[in-house]
Amino acid sequence: MSAETQLAPPGAEAAPQKKSASSNALTRVAKYTAVRVFTLFITIVVGVYLTVLIANMGGFVDTIRKGEIRESVSARTMSDPVLRALPPDVRAARLEEMVRLEEERLGLNQPFMLRSFRYLANALTLNLGRAQNMTSDSGSRQVRLIILERLPATLVLFATADLILFFSSIFIALYLSRRYGSFLDKVIIALAPTSAAPGWFYGIFLIVIFAALLKVLPFGGMVGTPVPETTVGYILSLLEHMILPVTAILVSAIFISAYSWRTFFLIYSSEDYVEMAKAKGLTDRDIERRYVLRPTLPTIITSFTLLLIGLWTGAPIFETVFNWPGLGQALFKAVGLYDTPVIVGSTVIFAYLLAISVFLLDFIYALVDPRVKIGGSQGRPA
């Protein structure tokens, strides 16, 4: 106890106690925040360094690269008539020089461990740097641009599809939870297993039916070719090209999603306080909003947040099937090329986004759910 508290008059106890409680809460939150930030940071460091190690196969990629360089440089002799016509010693020296330059360009003249820590340091400071082999669509070597150029395409497709999916699932789920056992409920349950197949699987069928057979929708790509020169034309073409992929995503996920949410809502709908509300004669709308949605809000927010973060990674196979120029394709290409800066760059951004989201969610939970208390063990939902 501090001296100030000891000297305080009895009548003035309430205020310092309040202040003390507030101060304690602040300290608790600050301490919690610091610990949480620290642990999340350590998680990011470990995650990113593991990514660096895995992307480079613990340094074995250097061996692969050196082999590939030598192989491709030597093979140039076969296709370059001038190189072929050179005197042998000149040609050999030239080949060796080309090998040296390429190895230096890729940094293979430095030990991998040294480079691995540099990758880590750059990643943590969000200095995404330059790609080794890849270029962005517009020709830049900056990892930042490689990612940013593809981000809008991924966002426009997956955000559209996922938002439609998310809200329509919740809407349908609420509807079904009110009509448990109805015919439509059974139909949705029956169709739920169809979600075992991924979106690209349905995408192939949709392409075959609507593009190849009926010829009413495009096979893939983001816009028609030649690209419409007006903005309106461009948007219309974009929308036309989004119909099949968005449909594929919806078909692949909406039934299981609606089924899951519906089950989730049903659990909450059978709580005693909901029965009480029904008995009190509240309307369905009020019951849903106050007694079902409110307690499920943390879960819905978590799900929604993770969905938004998930957009970051794109979907390699899905984008390949629809020839959609998104992040997934770019990252898939980066993995194939062992382009460590791009892989690490993408991973570190994802890691930061995830960490920030997890961090913020803790606070959001506390805001939306009175049972949750930051930094305390009391009041946490079981």
Place this chain on the structure above:
Amino acid sequence: MFQKRLMAVLSLLIVLSMVLAACTETVEVTKEVDVIQTEIVEVVETSIVEVQTTELVEVIKEVTPTPVPSTRTGAWVDQLVFVEENNAQAAVTQLQAGEIDIYAYTVSDAELYRTVQEDSNLTYINSVGSYNEFSFNPAVFTDETKLNPFSNPKIREAMNWIIDRNYMVQEIVGGLGNTKLFCLNSSFPDYALYADVARALENQYAYNPDKGNEIIAAEMEAMGATLENGVWTYSGSPIVIIIIIRTEDERMQLGDYLGTRLEAAGFTVDRQYKTRTEASPIWVQSNPTDGLWNVYTGGWITTAISRDDGSNFSFFYGPYDYPIPLHQAYTNTPEFEAAYLALRNNEFTTLEERRELFATAMTLSLQDSARVWLYDALSFSPMRSNVSVAYDLAGAIAGSRLFGYTVRFNGQEGGVMRVAQPGVLVEPWNPIAGSNWIYDMMPIRATGDVGVMPDPYTGLQWPQRIESASVVVKEGLPVGVTLDWVDLSFETEIVVPDDAWVDWDPVNQVFITAGEKYTQTMTANVKSTVVYPADLFETITWHDGSPLTAADFVYGMIIGLDIGKLDSPIYDEAQAGSVEQYLGYTKGFKIVSLDPLTIEHYTDLWFLDAELNVTTWWPTYAYGQGAWHNLTVGALADAAGELAFSADKADAAAVEWMSFISGPSLDILKTYLDQAAAETYIPYAPTLGAYITADEAAARYANLAAWYEARNNFWLGTGPFYLYQVYPVEGTLTLQRNPNYPDMADKWSVFGEPKLSVVEIDGAGQITKGAEAAFDVYVTFKDEAYPAAEIFSVSYLVFDAAGTLITQGAAELVADGQYAVKLSADVTNGMASGAYKLEVTAVSLLVAIPTFTAFEFIVP
């Protein structure tokens, strides 16, 4: 109850719909056939109606219209739209649906090939370029308990007999290939030149597993191995053959096949399936004596017709040209080494001498067999049947220099041609050191033009922008000429004039002349002189409207050297090596006249064909065409350290790799364009000041600024198309027909398709021993006689039933397309009773691929 039934029906419907969707291809084909039939019926009906209701004369007029020559210049189509599609199956489906017109990629999927062949709406072109082999590890392993059978050349040679190449071609790649025994491409000129040697050896090494197994058994025993219960053992353990099998393509089946054959021969086989990246550290980098592998399924590719494969033997069998541990383990017989080194170093003075060296190398390469060749793969590129294009025998459509000039819809002028490729806009475009991806080079070539046009079927060259050329070669070098546009002569000594430019002074920005550089009179092996048309500078304009001038040529001479000079502001270490190499063999160049533009070039680098020794200095760079003014803008940005022409320099300086067409480069280039325009900047003024006036410079920069304003790129060419739209993220670009292109659209229509000859042999099935026997040989193309002037040779070989060569010679010319093979009485008298095979080889001057035909007869 009703609901449950309904649910059951619904579930069934889902399953059915999925099954039906999986079968859609069949449905689709049926539908296509229906459409075709409908179209045919409509045509027939229309014809009947016309005949019945219209006067006969009019009908005849309609049916046989007088052909009107096209007056169209430049490209046949109005637009070329490039889109990305990296799945061949999907591309074919899109072709069938009419979504795209050409899939400009070389596909080697046999099933897809059949699909295309069976669809009347589609057609295709065939090309060669990739070829497969088995690489054997020839080292004796450090571990003495492990015996490497392939350290014995006789066992390697025996591999040729135990593998059935025809089986591989027919069963593994569905007929998409030609069997091969040599490191020569069977569709390239050197194979055609020595086809008689090749055919004899091909008969000798024909599939004969018994013979192969006998040799293996004898040699294995000699090496100390024992056969126990049908399994070869050494030091008490089975001999394990490790095959590194590549998994990405048909090499997986090839490796499996070899494994089966080796198991049949008594070996224990360890099949290790690996991708390129997994296999590379083992076969490229490991020490062969470590014994990590015995066989590797190798694959190679060439994208252009090679007219001189003389160095291939050294490359594939010798330790000198391929700096990897495997090749350091290669040891050759002195005779083989002497032959391949002589071929590699061009140490021969006559073509006959070269022929003998080839015959020796071909024979001894089979005895060495460090690599056993399997087949030259045939690929196909599918397209709509209403499309035609001149393609390259090795580079297919994507690698065809003539693509932009010849692609068209049959019988139609104009239209939008949609071309799909596995990649579009892969790397930055700049003419000096930009993207060299084939997917980028295809549209890049369509925007540019050339001084001489590569022949897509022979690898020779034809004049495009130049008027004429002469080549003087030092006496003793076996250079020949095939086409009549080159004037070839020989001199005992070719002296480089003192005033010829030979090097570049980057500080003073002037050329160094031969007189300044050399202390004594310099000579060269080759002198090439090209003369451009007198109206060149009036007829040719860059896409931004600037007329072509001599400065564009001189700029090319300068920047090609300047970029490799340490004191230059645009110095690039990555380019320095090639500049040094270039200066090593280039002895000088000289602009003899500006009207007409005439340029002499002196060099020690020489090729067997005079056509390939012509140096035009046309302003087309390695990665595209460039005018002095757009390259100057790039050079200013490079010199300022804001952009770099090459990827290497860009990485080293951590700046952007220069792109003339998109990305962050554009803003930087625009800044330097404005700067150049404001200063009326003349690059390399001490030299180019003589070729560029201030007014011209101002006009050029203004043109480029207007071009950038309109097209948002700095890409300039003089070709039949210009770059119209670039959408990097969407993965598409559009080229628009250049209305100012001067040449007629049909200028290169002669290359509509390769003139592959058809050879037929006619004669008696039974000849009389001791009497002269004669056979008629007919060489045709599309049932028309193949003109003798277009035939290089027609030769014949006679084999007995065992495949032994009995006699050979040249067929006698009787008339165009008709030849005679005569076996003298002495020859027939020496032939024992039995069956014989007469094989005729026709080699055309117009196509590198020789034609073979066999005829069997008996001697009673």
